């Protein structure tokens with residue numbers, strides 16, 4: 339269990355009330371949990387701007403498979419950087435459209451680069467990348483010891 343710090347904060351009453359209302363609506367158990375989440379998000383946001391950060395990313399791309407060569411091109415681009423493509427899932431949405439979801443993991447700049455290449459490929463209709471810094475997970479490690487997230491750890 340991580341060491342816990344308790345601290346007093348001075349905040350305008352109206353702001354706290356608005357925050358508490360929102361926290362309740364979102365389903366947080368208490369103010370501390372809501373505040374923790376905000377802090378992690380702030381750290382996360384900062385880490386996401388670091389090109390050298392280790393990140394995981396979920397990239398989804400929608401395209402029309404009748405578009406000549408696009409499927410091949412998208413596959414080719416993924417092969418070029420196969421070390422950061424953990425897995426991909428292809429769903430035939432309807433007669434024309436395909437959804438391809440890729441789980442990426444690696445340096446932020448490499449993940450962004452692949453996402454840019456795939457999403458700007460001619461014929462791609464929609465693309466979305468959600469990245470999460472892996473480096474900041476250490477700040478969320480409540481119940482595990484220092485060795486967690488090194489790859490040697492077993493979650494039973």
Ligand code: NI
Pocket residue numbers: 403428429430431435436437
């Ligand atoms: Ni398809």
